[in-house]
Amino acid sequence: MDFLNPGSVTEALELKASVPDAVPIAGGTDVMVELNFDHRRPPALLNLNRIAELHTYSTVDGRVRIGACVPYSRIVTELGSVLPGLAMASRTVGSPQIRNRGSVGGNLGAASPAGDSHPALLATDAVVEIASTRGVRMVPAKDFYVGVKRNVLEPDELITAVHVPPATGPQQFSKVGTRNAMVIAVCAFAIALHPEQQRVGTGIGSAAPTPLRAHEAEEFLAAELPWGSPDGLLDSLNRRFGELVAKAASPIDDVRGTASYRRHALAVMARRTLSWTWSEYRRTAQCA
Amino acid sequence: MTTGGIGESPLRPDGGLKVRGQYAYSSDLWLENMLWGATLRSPHPSARILSVDTSAALAMPGVHTVLTYKDVPGENVYGLKLQDTPVLAEEVVRYQGEPVALVAAEHPETARRAVKAIKVEYEVFEPVLDPELVAHSPDAPQVHPGGNLVRHQRILKGDPDATADVVVSGVYEIGMQDQAFLGPESGLAVPDGDGGGVHLYLATQWLHVDQRQTAKALGLPVEKVKLTMSGVGGAFGGREDLSIQVHACMLALRTGRPVKMSYNRQESFFGHVHRHPAKMYYEHGATAEGDLVYVRARLYFDGGAYASKTPVVVGNGTTLGVGPYNVPNARIEAWGVYTNNPPCGAMRGLGAVQPTYAYESQMDKLAAALGMDPADLRIRNAMSEGSTTVTGQVVDFPAPVAELIQRVKDMPLPEPSGSDILQLPGGAANTTHGEGVVRGVGYGVTIKNISYAEGLDDYSTARVRLEVVDGEPVATVHTAAAEVGQGLITVQQQIARTELGVQQVVLHPCDTDIGDAGSSSASRQTYITGGAVRNACRAVRAKLQELAGSEDVPDIAAVLGDEVIEETREYHHRKTYPLDPETGQGNAHVQYGFSAHRAVVDVDTELGLVKVVQLDCAQDVGKAINPDAVVGQIHGGSAQGLGLAVMEEIQVAEGRIRNPSFTDYLIPTILDMPPMTVDVVERPDPHAPYGVRGVGEPPTISATPAIANAIRAATGLELPRVPIRPEYIIDLTDGGS
Known part of the structure; x- marks a missing residue:
């Protein structure tokens, strides 16, 4: 197995074009597990750790551009106020050691339905920056996942960044696991209020072949939420939202939980996170 | 005045290394010219082996040997209680993960690939899975010739059919727990060359039982098989049965090279026994005032494919089956059976974890039925010194059960949880x-x-040497007792310091050059090996006093001079007795x-x-x-x-x-x-x-x-x-x- 060591994105893209089967590796929190368990024997690893540009974030066109290798721990500590939903999701990833190594770019590359960052990326209208020697293309998160552990990447492409709009309203992320930390999601849910658009974004994890949005639930809230009003939400509205989120999922029974539990838990998380974000929205100046 | 004796808490000699990640565990063993061993395991819970073709694996560059059951030099059968487990499967496999063949190769990756290249044809059978069904179906398919019952035990006390004012019943189940020790099974076998023997470095709970079983499987006299303890990364019962022991030695003796075996995490889950799952039917009867009148229980333990410690689980499960309570009338019955599920054996709390979950659930149910506080009900029925257990054994040592319950009941309760999500x-x-x-x-x-039961002679051996080194008296303690993380090394030092009045106590490497210490199991080592170290120290002390010509030896170095005192002693606990096979009566526990x-x-x-x-x-x-x-x-x-x-x-x-x-x-x-x-x-x-x-x-x-x-x-x-x-x-x- 070759170990390719590019020093720049340009060099990395050239190597990826010439060795399309090379597997990119940054923190190695997914890739090394697959290698150690002999699930995968790629001809080459493409080491992204020497490319400084992939380890930084900046603001581009009003969105936060997070380099593919920026570790979760930095998102938690440095981007929590701008991207609260993604920061909360990042906090639930693995252990401190894993958060120091793992990155959103890796989560997107693996495209596991259980990846913790996906629901938050979906709810916040994030866009994935994908590059190759042929150029750069921008793919919204909602179009990025195409199957179980499959994404839209072509063999010569690399994920170079993810662009996330700064929060314009309250955001929440909630994940069920059977341990109080360091656990793979049984199911997860993210919500983001976009008051300026009078719209709510959602993301569901670990409850379908891919991470997905709950479109009907989003449309329901767009029509029903009393934007600008200081009123609380009716319990019936919260519940209906929960039901629509659960309905959007197509979970399975597996070693981590049953399909019916997952649906139930999604409904509970959806109505709780909605009530938390709405309370925060009411407390802020937005509806004064 | 010595410090770090009995009753103090001196630091562990290995503590700093472990915290810093510098401690050498058995998986760190290394020799320059060693080969790596790997194991082919059955993918099926129940199947007949039709053929094994090793030719493709043997042809791979870097592969030194591939072994099957035909290559087991001695007896291809072992077991802690029953001799029922093959070193390598012969005609049939009885659980998913059962070892079928072994490979030694230059590189661990080569060994793993060679394992995959071995072709085995299986005729797959329906596995036997339900222990309760198995216990009562003599006609069920037999996992082993001779039937599926490993042990049945009944305990009868007083009037087993007694009646009571208030009756509660329940059916309880417990899932299969794993020891989940952090250091997977590993060891290094080194052939001794001309002698035809082998020296195995490994992590285990009981060197001598491994030595006896390994020697028998290798067809060697025990003295040709030396074992030395390496760093143990936890045990909890999971290292009582053999894993790499015979396999690594077979590969080393065949190739004439040192062979290391080290399971990864996934293989470890298949490479050791687990805690017995159980299904338990309980009925408790009590007076309206809350005095227990009777307990009737039936317990089914799933032993999986091989017996391992199943007989002991049945013994403990029944004799301890009503808990620490005074119960005048009882009928407790347990079955331990073979199935094609993963083999189950020793794990911390052996055979007591399952019934405790059931009878303590029952005690809460009974308290609810009586309208009593659950702690008060327990205190009311708690056994004490002088109580008679369900096996008729009189408790002739303190048994402060009521006090323990009262103490936890009286501890302050925590505040309601606040808003910190980490606390919710x-x-x-x-x-x-x-x-x-x-x-x-x-x-x-x-x-x-505590300790072994039902008539086993439970003992340990210690050798203590006292000499002057650089003008200071130094004691060396040698036992074969396994330090599995519990702190036994410190305990041995503390006992020697107190008994001898010597500050410097060195622990000899733990190996089979000294007599048996028994297993680091059953919460017994401080008791039994502690007793042996005490006895050996007292023998040394007596020699020292003889040398000094007085009881008091204020200056040990001066009295000893160039003399070396060395004494070896055993400690045996009080005799216990088997249970009556019909009534389960007997003084089974020490x-x-x-x-x-x-x-x-x-x-x-x-x-x-x-x-x-x-x-x-x-x-x-x-x-x-x-x-x-x-x-x-x-x-x-x-x-x-x-x-x-x-x-x-x-x-x-x-x-x-x-x-x-x-x-x-x-x-x-x-x-x-x-x-x-x-x-x-x-x-x-x-x-x-x-x-x-x-x-x-x-x-x-x-x-x-x-x-x-x-x-x-x-x-x-x-x-x-x-x-x-x-x-x-x-x-x-x-x-x-």
Whole structure:
């Protein structure tokens, strides 16, 4: 197995074009597990750790551009106020050691339905920056996942960044696991209020072949939420939202939980996170 | 004046290294010219082996040998209690993961690839899976010739058909827990060349039983097989049965090269036995005032494919089956059977974990039926010194059960949980800010036999040498007792310091050059090996006094001069006796340990998630040789019991393990383990050295039912199975949402 060591994105893209089967590796929190368990024997690893540009974030066109290798721990500590939903999701990833190594770019590359960052990326209208020697293309998160552990990447492409709009309203992320930390999601849910658009974004994890949005639930809230009003939400509205989120999922029974539990838990998380974000929205100046 | 003696808490000599990650475990063993061994395992729970073709594997560059059962030099059968386990499968495989063939190669990767190149044809059978069905179906397919019953035991006391005012019953199930030690099975076998023998360095719980079984399988006299302990990364019972021992030695003797074997995490889940799952039917009868009248119980233990410690599980499960309570009338019956499920054997709390979960669930149910406080009901029925157990044995040492319960009951209760999500159910995953959260309090109390039982001669051996080095007296203690993390090395040093009045105590490497120490199991080593070290020290001390010509030896170095005193002694505990096969009566146990837990939990009743808020424990340890180590054992044991209550389970379907990894076999993290108030009670056992009482197992046992009872108190649910999954707590009858 070759170990390719590019020093720049340009060099990395050239190597990826010439060795399309090379597997990119940054923190190695997914890739090394697959290698150690002999699930995968790629001809080459493409080491992204020497490319400084992939380890930084900046603001581009009003969105936060997070380099593919920026570790979760930095998102938690440095981007929590701008991207609260993604920061909360990042906090639930693995252990401190894993958060120091793992990155959103890796989560997107693996495209596991259980990846913790996906629901938050979906709810916040994030866009994935994908590059190759042929150029750069921008793919919204909602179009990025195409199957179980499959994404839209072509063999010569690399994920170079993810662009996330700064929060314009309250955001929440909630994940069920059977341990109080360091656990793979049984199911997860993210919500983001976009008051300026009078719209709510959602993301569901670990409850379908891919991470997905709950479109009907989003449309329901767009029509029903009393934007600008200081009123609380009716319990019936919260519940209906929960039901629509659960309905959007197509979970399975597996070693981590049953399909019916997952649906139930999604409904509970959806109505709780909605009530938390709405309370925060009411407390802020937005509806004064 | 020496320091670091009995009753103090000197630091562990290996503590700093372990914390810094510098300690050498058995998986770190290395020799320049060593080969790597790997194991081919059965993918089927039950099958006949039609053919094995090793030619492709042998043809691979770097592969030195491929071995099957035909290459086992001695007897291809071993076992701790019954001789039923092949070193390598012959005609049939009886569980998924059973070893079939071995490879030695230059590189571990080559060895793994060669394993995959071995072609085995199987005729696959329907596996035998249901232990209760098996126990009562003599015509079921036989996992072993001779039938599927490993042991049946009945205990009858008083009037087994007694009646009572208030009766409660329940059926309880316990899932398959794993020891989940962090250092997987590993060792290095080095052929001694001209002598035809082998030297095995390894991590184990009992050197001499490994030595005897390995020598027999290798067809060598015992003295040709030397074992030396390497760094042990936890054990908890999972290292009692053989894993790499014979395999590594076979490969080393065949190739004439040192051979290292080291399982990865996934293989480890198939490479050792687990805790017996059980199904238990219980009925308790009591007077209207709350005095127990009778207990009737039937227990089914799934031993899996090989017997391992199943006979002991049945013995402990029945003799301890009513708990630490006075029960005048009883009929307890247990079956331990073979199935094609993963083999089960020793694990911390052997055979007591299962019934304790059941009878402590029953005690809460009975308290509810009587309208009594659950702790008060337990105190009212608690056994004490002078009580007679269900086997007719009179407890002739302190048994402060009521006091332990009262002590945990009197501890302060925690404040209601605040808004910090890390302290709420779901923890870091932000599932509740208080919605749906209900608090509950529960108790769990246990009785566990300490040391070997039912007539086994339980002993250990120690050699102590006293000499002057650089003008200072130095004692060297040599035993074969396994340090598995519990702190025995420190305990041995402490005893020698106190007995000899010598500050410098060196531990000789642990190996088979000294006599048997028995296993680091059954909470017995401080008691038994501690007793042997004491005896050897006292013999040395007597020689020293003889040399000095006086009782008092203020200046040991001056008296000793160039003399070296060396004495070897054994310690045997009081005799125990087998149970009567019909009535189960007999003095089967030498000592009991007792612990009581009180758990406080917050349950998210809408998501079924649990946060154990506080877990307090009172335990009688007789005498704390090393108080810090005692508290450490209670912390660790409680965490393991917490794991069984709410998360730890090897999920088995159709005989196959579904979660052989730490991704999906969850053990508690620091966020799951709450603060503990630990009350170490010392009521010396007059029959034991220094009055000690085994410590390691009881806290594992009583933590589980305390937590289960607390969750019941919070939810009002029956919860007849542990580990309690979120699905058990919430009502999914509406289809989910």
